Amino acid sequence: MDFTPTEEQTAARELAARIFGDLSTPDRLAAAGTGTDIELWKALCAAGLVAAVEDIGLLGLVLLLEEQGRTTAQVPFAATCAYGLLPLVAHGTDEQRERLLPGLRDGAVVATGAVTEPAAVRARSGPSVGAAGREEGRLTGTVGWVPWLRDATHVLVADEDRLLWWVRVADAETEPVHTTAPWSAARLVLDGTPAERVGAPSAQLEDTPPAGDTRPYEHVLTESRIAFAGLQAGVCAGSLARAVEHTTTREQFGRPLSTNQGVLIRAADAHMDTEVIRVTAYEAAWRYDEGLPCATHALTAAWWASEAGKRVVHAGQHLHGGIGADVDHPVHRHFLWGRQLDAYQGCGSEVLAELGAMLAKEGDQ
Incomplete structure (x- = not known):
């Protein structure tokens, strides 16, 4: 590597x-x-x-x-x-x-994804080949919340068969929702909404029929987990950098806070957690780019991003003392983003259960 x-x-x-x-x-x-x-x-x-x-x-x-x-x-x-x-x-x-x-x-097209709840969406009518050989269908279902949906022009949707569809946001109904982080999130409501299948129509595929081919969905889920783990690494690094600056410049009893052993240990733990998030995301991304199996590595990165990320942003806020609780302080944004990313694609226990099931399945083969 x-x-x-x-x-x-x-x-x-x-x-x-x-x-x-x-x-x-x-x-x-x-x-x-x-x-x-x-x-x-x-x-x-x-x-x-x-x-x-x-x-x-x-x-x-x-x-x-x-x-x-x-x-x-x-x-x-x-x-x-x-x-x-x-x-x-x-x-x-x-x-x-x-x-x-x-x-x-x-930047004229802004995309987001509704891929984490495939069971919530179904194709109401069978797909048909339309203009320019595109496979078209109509989707029905509700996805609880989708990040950046209010600012997006298109959304990638996974249906119950784990097929991927490209949907214009203007053709769907969106309902604003509030999330922990200040993202322009919304609920996605599909009611016979026109959609375009991502990939070749059935008639153009000679091997695996699209209805049974979930590889594109698994591919997208894997790379998105890695990408958002990388984002969490940055959120944690930013939170820790602010905490280091604060504790080295803020004095208590005539000494910088950073000279306190408890502060040093807390910051060191946060540093190690941040590095683990980073290196697991790097490894998974490197394997992805090299065409190597990386589904378990993506889940490992996602687990660290959830569990360790949560610890780091809490530590960053705690190391700021009372001002860390100020919702207008910059470190509070890192806290909000870290907690949102902690739960975005499954909290730590959910990701760990999926990873365990995947490893057990591989062991049986």
Whole structure:
């Protein structure tokens, strides 16, 4: 394993760090509320960072999302790449890639995903091949909440058969919901909503029929888990950096707080937790890019992101003392983001149960 970033990945990460550092300031975050910082999103797309993910791979995306997490930048970067760009690159038809990718690259199309509750959605009528050979269908069901849905133009939906569909948000019904983190989330209501199947129509597939092929769904779920684990690594790193700055500059009884042994131990534990999240996300992303089996590695990264991430953002807030409880303090955003990411794709116990079942199944084969 070699997690050393390539020149392209390093350049992209440095550019992302500069843009996030310059534009994702506390004042701009407060002004954005739960919505997207449009100017920041335009700057990221104009710099080619969304488009760059096609070339720098999932490990490169993890590096970029770390930089977003450090500042809790209010943009749908992770969602657009994990549920739009990468799935279409990997599973879309040539026609879909030619038609849909340009909008994702330049920011005109904002994607999100409703893939964690496939049992909640069903195809009300059988798919048919429509214009330009696209497989079309109509979906019915309700997904409890989808991140960034209120700011998205399209949503990737998984149905009960774990098939993937591309849906225009304007064709569905959305109901705003409040989440722990200030994301523009909403409930997705589908009632015979038109949808376009991601991938080739049945007639064009010679081997496994689409109805029995869940590999694209599993592929998307795996890469999205890795991507959001990378985002959590950045959230934790940002929280810890703020705690270190506070404890080294704030004095108590004539000494910096950082000289207190209890503070040092708490910060050291948070550092180790952050590093574990990072390295498990890196390993899973590297294996993904290399075409190696990585489903269990993705679940491992997701478990650490949930369990360790929760500890780190609590520690970051605690190390700030009383001001850590101030909802307007920057460290509080890290706390909110960390807790939301903790539960987004399954809390630690759920992820651990899935990982155990997967390992047991592999052991029986």
